[in-house]
Amino acid sequence: MRYKDNQLPFSELFLTYTKLVEDYTNRALTNPSDTLEAFSGVTSVLARFSGSGFISGLPEAILDLVLIWIPGGPGKRRSASESPSAAKFPSWAWASWQGGD
Numbered sequence: 001m002r003y004k005d006n007q008l009p010f011s012e013l014f015l016t017y018t019k020l021v022e023d024y025t026n027r028a029l030t031n032p033s034d035t036l037e038a039f040s041g042v043t044s045v046l047a048r049f050s051g052s053g054f055i056s057g058l059p060e061a062i063l064d065l066v067l068i069w070i071p072g073g074p075g076k077r078r079s080a081s082e083s084p085s086a087a088k089f090p091s092w093a094w095a096s097w098q099g100g101d
Contacts, residue, residue: 056093
């Protein structure tokens with residue numbers, strides 16, 4: 001599928017992004033910090049194909065849509081001691097939470 005200037009339309013960015021977040025948050029990794037570090041690679045690729053920057057792991061182009069995320073179950077806030085990169089994520093970002101699958 002080709003898009004103008006090789007950029008994803010907003011609807012496809014939303015679907016792709018939400019599926020990737022769901023996949024990454026459901027992984028059981030040995031080191032909790034691996035999820036956030038691995039997802040930063042995903043955001044760099046999505047940024048290139050969407051023309052959108054990211055704020056705390058959320059795409060700016062569809063920020064209004066992705067801010068209304070709902071966890072799939074109970075979760076707990078990631079702590080900086082478990083994952084040093086977690087300290088940079090605000091509570092409204094999915095990346096600052098663990099569990100909820």
